[in-house]
Amino acid sequence: MESSSSYGVEKLQERCYKEWMGLQTKHIDDLKEALMCQQNNDHKLEDLVGKIVNDFKTYAGKRSELSRRCCANYFAPSWNSPIENSMLWMGGCRPSSFIRLIYVLCGSQAETQLSQYLLKVDENFDVNHGGFMSDLTATQLGKINELHMKVIKKEDKITKTSANFQEDVADMPIADVVLGDAAVDDALDKHEEGMAVLLAEADKLRFETLRKIVEVVTPVQAAEFLLAGKRLQLSLHERGRVRAHVCGGVGDGAGKSDRTT
Template identity: 40%
Template sequence: MASSKNTDRKEEQCLQETWLNLQHEELTELEQAAAQNRNGPKDEHKLRQLIQKIVNHFQDYTNNRTRLARKDVSPFFAPASGTTLENSVLWIAGCRPSSFIRLIYALSGMETESHISQFLEGIKSGDLRELTSKQFTMIDELQGKTIREERNLTTRLASLQEDMVDQPLASKMKKKGECENADEPLDKHSQHMAGVMEEADELRMKTLKEIVLTILEPVQGVEYLAAAKKIRFCVYQWGKKRDREHSD
């Protein structure tokens, strides 16, 4: 049993490391595609293929997360591969889907107080500044719908966390404070947590698809994805720096 659990943890770690390496590769592809289309004729078919490939990669990643979380969900809520900064801002084992939408507003210049321009060199002045009124209407509608679904999942997660104390833990404490075997109720609780994580991943996936495959034009989609990945790496680098400072 212990060997099986160790294998699951190693597979989870391998998944996270592979995913991080893939982000570097995808960012390079996106930046090259954005530069080519800024300096020459736009090849929308090629851009659509690149966007779809990245969406497919994200879908594969979430599918693998789901498979592993059904065996052991805990590592995904505080991944060992993540920095303490990254883990501190996680929402149900990942980013808030509504943050995907806030990024559009920041890149388009709608959020004038956003500091995003400090490290998104050149991207903020691209095609995302030319969103149409129809696109903004679609974005606003998506934001409202996404926030409502986020709140529902947040409420469900809170209930599960409360149940953790009320049921698996309290019911397995002996009168003298000794701990009984709680594997069965904890496994049941973990399955419920994995289910919420799976729904959160589905919402993240659905929101991203709506943004890059439906609302944004191909050139805008490439710029948006490049910006999102640059932010991801900035947060990772900031987190690594802070962890080093606090470990010295």
């Protein structure tokens, strides 16, 4: 009965994820259109960016609710490919990676080719024609760097707490684990509850990092940043799915899936 219930929760979590990934595709289309028509239309861009940020907040809330019913699935999702799962931090991407993407977009000549690939909206339009991320001011970069340092500290704190939870489980007497002592189940329940709290904290940090980035940059820069991030995420998901298929069907859950902060 418990196994059946866990399976049902996993399916709800996978459905939530697929709905989110479908929304990513729509966001990309909306961002492309808005950037191509961005002249004298900052209000439209600002509204779209705000909607996308709020959509992520809603998704994070759904994840948090579902994780309270079964948290473990989010740390090695069956709907991801193995390569994607190997890159997860607390059930998702590191918030600091959002800022590293900004550095790529406004950085060195060596990164220009990647930026152009990520931001290409169609064959006849180059979103870099107006500068955008490359035009970040010294003040903006200073705020982004300050945010980066704060986010890394918070990531480290969450990671340390997670490690402490793992050590608590490892400290359980082997005999209790083998014999199936009731205390073991209680300890594992406590561990999963703690990890669910950490997942919610990590998602909150992802959301807050995204929100603060959007506050620092202009609407056009925010749209460029979001477009690059979503294209990168979908590209990694697709490449992971293909690699899993080539490796003989390992990660079939991801192979059947049609990928998010």
